Amino acid sequence: MALAAVPAALLARRVGPGRAAAVGLAIFAGAGLACGLADDLSTLVLARCVQALGGAAAVTAALELLPATVGSERRAATVWAAAGATGAALGPALGGILTELVSWQSIFFLQVPVALIAAVPILSVAKHEAATGVIEPELRRTGRPHLWANLALAMVSAAIAAALFLLVLLLIEGWRLSPITAAIVVSVMPLSALVGTKLTEYVADARSRAAAGAILVSGGLAGLAFLPKATIALTIPPQILVGVGLSLVLSALTETALGGRAPQAIHGGWTISARHAGVVIGLLALTPIFTADIDQQRHDAINAGTAVILDSPVNPLLKLGVAEKVSERLEEEKGKVPTIGPAFEPLPDNPAERAEVEQLKGELQDQLDRGATHAFSTSFILAALLGLIALFPIALSKEVEL
Amino acid sequence: MRGRVLVIGAVVASLLLVGAYLAAGGSSYEPEQIQNPCKPRPWSNPQTLGQIANQFTISALDGAACKLGVSREALTRALATPEARKRFTEKYGIDDEKLAKAIRAGLLRAVDDAEEAGALSPILAVPLRATIRNIPLEEAIELIQNGRKLLSNVEGFLGPAGSIIEQFLP
Numbered sequence: 138m139a140l141a142a143v144p145a146a147l148l149a150r151r152v153g154p155g156r157a158a159a160v161g162l163a164i165f166a167g168a169g170l171a172c173g174l175a176d177d178l179s180t181l182v183l184a185r186c187v188q189a190l191g192g193a194a195a196v197t198a199a200l201e202l203l204p205a206t207v208g209s210e211r212r213a214a215t216v217w218a219a220a221g222a223t224g225a226a227l228g229p230a231l232g233g234i235l236t237e238l239v240s241w242q243s244i245f246f247l248q249v250p251v252a253l254i255a256a257v258p259i260l261s262v263a264k265h266e267a268a269t270g271v272i273e274p275e276l277r278r279t280g281r282p283h284l285w286a287n288l289a290l291a292m293v294s295a296a297i298a299a300a301l302f303l304l305v306l307l308l309i310e311g312w313r314l315s316p317i318t319a320a321i322v323v324s325v326m327p328l329s330a331l332v333g334t335k336l337t338e339y340v341a342d343a344r345s346r347a348a349a350g351a352i353l354v355s356g357g358l359a360g361l362a363f364l365p366k367a368t369i370a371l372t373i374p375p376q377i378l379v380g381v382g383l384s385l386v387l388s389a390l391t392e393t394a395l396g397g398r399a400p401q402a403i404h405g406g407w408t409i410s411a412r413h414a415g416v417v418i419g420l421l422a423l424t425p426i427f428t429a430d431i432d433q434q435r436h437d438a439i440n441a442g443t444a445v446i447l448d449s450p451v452n453p454l455l456k457l458g459v460a461e462k463v464s465e466r467l468e469e470e471k472g473k474v475p476t477i478g479p480a481f482e483p484l485p486d487n488p489a490e491r492a493e494v495e496q497l498k499g500e501l502q503d504q505l506d507r508g509a510t511h512a513f514s515t516s517f518i519l520a521a522l523l524g525l526i527a528l529f530p531i532a533l534s535k536e537v538e539l
Numbered sequence: 540m541r542g543r544v545l546v547i548g549a550v551v552a553s554l555l556l557v558g559a560y561l562a563a564g565g566s567s568y569e570p571e572q573i574q575n576p577c578k579p580r581p582w583s584n585p586q587t588l589g590q591i592a593n594q595f596t597i598s599a600l601d602g603a604a605c606k607l608g609v610s611r612e613a614l615t616r617a618l619a620t621p622e623a624r625k626r627f628t629e630k631y632g633i634d635d636e637k638l639a640k641a642i643r644a645g646l647l648r649a650v651d652d653a654e655e656a657g658a659l660s661p662i663l664a665v666p667l668r669a670t671i672r673n674i675p676l677e678e679a680i681e682l683i684q685n686g687r688k689l690l691s692n693v694e695g696f697l698g699p700a701g702s703i704i705e706q707f708l709p
Binding site: 336339340341342344345346348349350352353355356357359360362363364365366371374375378382385439440441443444446447448450460463507508510511 | 541542543545546548549550552553554556557560561563564565566568572573574590593597600610611612613615616
């Protein structure tokens with residue numbers, strides 16, 4: 138997507154946005170179907186690459202089509218930017234729900250009718266372009282891509298990708314929530330993004346919105362880095378900050394990058410490139426860090442958990458049995474934080490022993506949960522710093538009115 | 540003006556959140572420290588035979604782990620299953636004989652600790668030491684293959700003498 142966005146926008150200019158969007162959506166739908174039917178990783182990755190080509194054509198061409206619908210280029214830029222921000226926030230939640238309720242393939246199958254329905258109203262535009270030929274629009278080639286806005290977009294996108302990706306991983310791999318529960322938890326972000334969209338209407342100055350958004354994203358990420366306990370409720374305030382922040386910053390920076398520049402599709406393509414490049418760079422930079430951290434924390438938590446078992450007042454025979462079962466679970470769930478509940482089954486009949494074992498279970502679970510939570514801290518802090526560093530290019534960016 | 544208010548609001552909201560989480564202990568996580576098994580671990584004045592057996596097991600694991608140069612926790616997990624034991628011996632380059640010797644040393648330390656804590660009479664400690672020293676190598680390996688069996692045997696040492704020990708308990 139990062140590589141295809143600008144060439145796709147150039148193509149849209151050459152063949153007409155209606156035709157580019159229609160063809161792009163058709164490619165997106167076909168490749169989505171191929172993704173859903175893929176039976177190995179290589180096919181899935183290849184189909185996703187093709188899908189990105191179609192998606193890039195459709196998304197950039199849409200920016201050229203929007204002014205006719207919404208009335209002005211500025212309004213088009215605002216709507217287009219808000220749609221991008223909402224999509225970024227909504228994706229993980231919707232994907233998690235579909236994965237749990239149906240299957241991961243269903244995410245791609247659902248895209249097929251959605252893309253085809255979106256293509257229907259565009260067909261008339263495409264037909265018109267085919268009949269009349271493409272009239273090269275007035276080429277107000279006003280300037281190069283907005284360097285600072287796009288740079289800030291890349292940084293903020295890296296931070297936001299980390300927020301979404303790491304939080305979902307923390308919930309599923311660290312705290313062992315089901316994908317649907319994790320999806321419901323992270324749906325706080327898209328809901329908060331809607332609030333952020335409302336704020337956009339009250340503050341015209343894009344640079345202030347971008348700065349406030351970047352600060353909120355960083356604050357939310359820092360909150361996730363310093364979670365005092367491994368409980369879902371404590372993830373909600375940071376998610377609200379990230380959600381409101383991402384809608385503010387992504388829309389403001391996209392508007393700034395497009396402001397006073399033409400053709401819109403090409404500059405929109407640059408913003409898409411910047412955002413996706415940021416996501417890739419963010420994940421490339423942070424994944425090895427949190428992978429190493431989670432390995433270390435898992436090791437520490439397991440040692441601490443074993444110490445908790447050994448030092449507990451539980452009957453020695455019983456606790457060595459628990460240690461044995463926990464070891465088995467570590468083997469079964471290699472590379473993950475283990476689910477230790479089954480290691481304590483069956484609970485002893487004696488009420489006093491039962492209470493001791495329940496307490497031991499709670500202490501052990503707490504050690505593992507806190508270890509898993511802490512394993513993500515460094516990555517969340519680095520992501521928060523990325524968001525704060527984005528304040529520099531935001532400060533240097535100048536908005537040009539369309 | 541509204542822009543400035545928005546930025547200030549964002550800063551305040553972020554600082555409040557981070558401050559509250561830090562105040563609630565968000566940065567204080569430290570995994571429970573693993574104690575050096577070679578350092579003596581005080582016996583917590585065991586009152587019953589079960590508590591003595593518990594302390595005895597901990598001391599035995601500490602002693603064996605100290606001898607092998609690993610943590611008590613790692614050794615406990617290694618003793619849990621034959622597969623875990625195999626990975627453990629491969630990782631640390633330990634053969635079965637060395638492991639058996641370490642377990643014997645651990646059991647001897649447990650007897651010493653029990654005697655020192657006043658939980659075991661010298662009259663019982665002497666024959667127990669002799670028994671431990673004479674455990675055949677195969678039997679020692681069999682003991683360490685199964686944590687339950689290890690403890691069963693530990694309790695076995697105390698079991699027959701349990702009624703006598705109870706006379707020495709407060």
